[in-house]
Amino acid sequence: MASPQRPPITPAKRTEHIKYAVRDIILVAEQARRAGRELLYLNIGDPNKFDFETPPHLVEAIYRALRENRTGYAPSEGIPEALEAIRADAEARGIREIQDVFVGNGGSECIELALTSLCNEGEKVMTPSPGYPLYTAVLAKLGCPENPYYLDEASGWQPDLDDIRAKLDARTRAIVLINPNNPTGSVCERKTLEGILELAARHDLVVFADEIYDRLLLGDGQTTSIAALSREVPVLTFNGLSKAYLGPGLRMGWCIMSGPAERLAPLREAIHKFLRARLCANTPIQHAIVPALQGDQSHIDAMRRKLTARRDLTVRALNAIPGLSCVSPSAAFYAFPRIATGEPDETFIPRLIAETGVVVVPGNGFGQRPGTAHFRVVFLPPEPILERAYRELAAFTARRPE
Numbered sequence: 480m481a482s483p484q485r486p487p488i489t490p491a492k493r494t495e496h497i498k499y500a501v502r503d504i505i506l507v508a509e510q511a512r513r514a515g516r517e518l519l520y521l522n523i524g525d526p527n528k529f530d531f532e533t534p535p536h537l538v539e540a541i542y543r544a545l546r547e548n549r550t551g552y553a554p555s556e557g558i559p560e561a562l563e564a565i566r567a568d569a570e571a572r573g574i575r576e577i578q579d580v581f582v583g584n585g586g587s588e589c590i591e592l593a594l595t596s597l598c599n600e601g602e603k604v605m606t607p608s609p610g611y612p613l614y615t616a617v618l619a620k621l622g623c624p625e626n627p628y629y630l631d632e633a634s635g636w637q638p639d640l641d642d643i644r645a646k647l648d649a650r651t652r653a654i655v656l657i658n659p660n661n662p663t664g665s666v667c668e669r670k671t672l673e674g675i676l677e678l679a680a681r682h683d684l685v686v687f688a689d690e691i692y693d694r695l696l697l698g699d700g701q702t703t704s705i706a707a708l709s710r711e712v713p714v715l716t717f718n719g720l721s722k723a724y725l726g727p728g729l730r731m732g733w734c735i736m737s738g739p740a741e742r743l744a745p746l747r748e749a750i751h752k753f754l755r756a757r758l759c760a761n762t763p764i765q766h767a768i769v770p771a772l773q774g775d776q777s778h779i780d781a782m783r784r785k786l787t788a789r790r791d792l793t794v795r796a797l798n799a800i801p802g803l804s805c806v807s808p809s810a811a812f813y814a815f816p817r818i819a820t821g822e823p824d825e826t827f828i829p830r831l832i833a834e835t836g837v838v839v840v841p842g843n844g845f846g847q848r849p850g851t852a853h854f855r856v857v858f859l860p861p862e863p864i865l866e867r868a869y870r871e872l873a874a875f876t877a878r879r880p881e
């Protein structure tokens with residue numbers, strides 16, 4: 480029952496600046512749906528919402544763990560066989576000087592624990608702009624000021640090394656590299672990775688290497704783990720089951736800590752305090768890690784083939800719309816087209832959703848250079864849905880705002 484004489488409960492100040500555009504835009508979409516619009520969802524990076532399924536050998540491993548009563552607490556850092564499989568996979572990718580491996584409830588938990596263990600209030604972490612908004616949300620919670628560095632659209636969204644250099648200062652503790660990137664789908668060139676390592680070495684930074692999309696290259700070849708290029712720079716590499724292993728709701732991710740043992744020891748200890756305090760990650764799901772990394776990988780090639788066709792369709796359609804332009808993504812399932820009509824994304828996207836039902840996320844939710852406007856498209860849906868969405872988008876862009 481309401482008690483009018485008691486004051487409302489004030490939340491902590493640290494919540495004031497926390498935004499997560501990917502889900503916040505749902506409120507706008509809901510309004511459009513209530514007004515009778517059919518929605519076309521191109522906003523959430525969840526493959527399982529479309530024609531992608533968790534591979535059966537992972538499902539079977541989890542089911543077996545449940546049937547065999549492996550539902551008790553696990554060791555805080557993770558079950559040994561999963562940690563070994565992650566370590567072996569990292570070594571196969573060329574990562575050396577591995578000092579630690581731990582699992583968490585999603586890459587998200589690992590990232591949050593690592594940032595929390597590293598940063599004091601007021602210290603800085605450089606985050607990519609555009610980039611995945613979890614980092615800025617966690618840093619806002621920790622009282623760390625925003626410190627974005629830009630990716631350069633003109634060079635295929637490569638991190639702008641001059642911008643990083645100019646913004647580094649004595650309070651900077653770490654640099655986040657999302658490679659392949661969300662929301663641009665760009666992949667770092669080797670010389671960019673080397674440039675970042677050089678700056679990290681010179682300024683004693685820890686590199687947070689988010690490689691959750693590393694198996695989803697849309698084309699030939701392989702991405703390079705930044706940790707594989709240096710034994711001296713401390714690197715925390717994050718990955719998990721959410722994307723290439725098609726289980727975002729399984730909430731299972733991991734971190735590989737590599738670099739000089741003596742330098743990393745205190746950070747490792749601090750992270751383990753938090754790992755112990757939260758007991759463990761979801762036990763039955765950890766049993767899917769060995770089959771994921773060591774079992775049949777054929778679903779990944781099938782996924783890359785589907786995504787390559789959807790990427791090509793997306794880039795062709797977007798670049799054919801006057802007023803939009805799109806750098807072709809090299810990996811993952813995101814594109815980050817530019818709005819060149821002069822209208823900011825803050826108004827362009829809510830109008831688009833209200834008038835067409837096409838749901839995409841405004842660029843400001845990921846960060847972008849001041850004076851530019853973008854939005855993120857998720858090209859996971861099958862071709863007929865994408866084609867319909869891009870037809871709507873073209874007709875909408877051709878109309879002048881009322």
Ligand SMILES: Cc1ncc(COP(=O)(O)O)c(C=O)c1O
Pocket residue numbers: 524584585586587588611613657660661689691718719720721727730731732
């Ligand atoms: C770059 C990036 N890092 C981390 C995550 C979160 O991953 P998880 O589902 O493992 O928590 C995402 C999810 O979209 C992402 O895009």
